[in-house]
Amino acid sequence: MENLLIEELKIKIDHEQDTNELFGNLDVNLKIIQDNYDVSIVQRQDEIILKGKEAAKAQEVIVELLEILQTGEKLDAQKVNYVISLNNKGISYKESNINKDVICFTHRGKPIKPKTIGQTSYAQSIKKHDIVFGVGPAGTGKTYIAVAMAINAFKNKDVQKIILARPAVEAGERLGFLPGDLQEKVDPYLRPLYDALYDILGRDSALRLKEKEIIEVVPLAYMRGRTLDNSFIILDEAQNTTKEQMKMFLTRLGFGSKAVVTGDITQIDLPRGKKSGLVDAVKVLDHVEGIEFCFLKDSDVVRHALVRRIINAYDRYAKENPEEGEE
Numbered sequence: 001m002e003n004l005l006i007e008e009l010k011i012k013i014d015h016e017q018d019t020n021e022l023f024g025n026l027d028v029n030l031k032i033i034q035d036n037y038d039v040s041i042v043q044r045q046d047e048i049i050l051k052g053k054e055a056a057k058a059q060e061v062i063v064e065l066l067e068i069l070q071t072g073e074k075l076d077a078q079k080v081n082y083v084i085s086l087n088n089k090g091i092s093y094k095e096s097n098i099n100k101d102v103i104c105f106t107h108r109g110k111p112i113k114p115k116t117i118g119q120t121s122y123a124q125s126i127k128k129h130d131i132v133f134g135v136g137p138a139g140t141g142k143t144y145i146a147v148a149m150a151i152n153a154f155k156n157k158d159v160q161k162i163i164l165a166r167p168a169v170e171a172g173e174r175l176g177f178l179p180g181d182l183q184e185k186v187d188p189y190l191r192p193l194y195d196a197l198y199d200i201l202g203r204d205s206a207l208r209l210k211e212k213e214i215i216e217v218v219p220l221a222y223m224r225g226r227t228l229d230n231s232f233i234i235l236d237e238a239q240n241t242t243k244e245q246m247k248m249f250l251t252r253l254g255f256g257s258k259a260v261v262t263g264d265i266t267q268i269d270l271p272r273g274k275k276s277g278l279v280d281a282v283k284v285l286d287h288v289e290g291i292e293f294c295f296l297k298d299s300d301v302v303r304h305a306l307v308r309r310i311i312n313a314y315d316r317y318a319k320e321n322p323e324e325g326e327e
Helices: 019-023 025-036 055-070 077-088 117-128 142-155 182-201 203-211 243-250 277-284 305-320 322-326
Strands: 007-012 040-044 047-052 131-135 161-166 215-219 231-235 258-263 291-295
Touching: 007 055, 019 025, 019 055, 025 040, 025 055, 025 077, 047 055, 055 077, 117 131, 117 142, 117 291, 131 142, 131 277, 142 161, 142 182, 142 231, 142 258, 161 182, 182 203, 182 215, 203 215, 243 258, 243 277, 258 277, 305 322
Parallel strands: 131 258, 131 291, 161 215, 161 231, 231 258
Antiparallel strands: 007 047, 040 047
């Protein structure tokens, strides 16, 4: 009876198809499929043979991967894992409209596109709304996509200025012991924003725009008292703002401006007794017209596959040990 459950399926490979692109370096893509399904995969001449209890599921994934390659897209471990996760939910990668719209190009000519359904929805929300909250775990591209959208808006002359802000949670006395002026003291907190800018614009171009004050990368405290017209404003790591700071930031918005607020409510570093401005905003502003909330999930993680597993492990532990989260 056990043998009756084992299927053997075959996929015909076009002679023009480079199987190295499908299989990946050292067959890494096939190993990912075999790790996710009870199946063995071998190639014989112009056929891929799948044998196992979940051969049909693996076949669906491989057919989708072949279709992706036919469109000219490249495969990597992240994309293979994501196609598998969609397949397990009964969703076709092709029908999900992922990777259709280019947000912008890096200085090296590489197109920046959403890589997941969540990222696609997030990018579309930024286009349509003046204030968007991107909330989700590490590695979901919240900041990177927001920076790419800001650069695209500037290049299209939709805005005249890009302002990137972050709360310096560990400010106070610690900064006083660091060398340099105040900007040099807070720069370490702003490094992830610089990294995104340099990756997309190139270091020299980003620094030139910064010198001209077309791009500002500043600690959140620098925003107080300003009204920001014709600007694309990003508040990163917003889970570490207080309620007062969040309200202050959101009320800086001027005419012709757009704001994106990003954060991860599972990584709040505020002192005990301080309530997160991001957590508060999700509750207070939920039904305010013109504000959109996008909640990215672990399935939207585009870093190493281990990042998703780490996030899931922490989430499971928190649910199983709720008393520890109250400390």
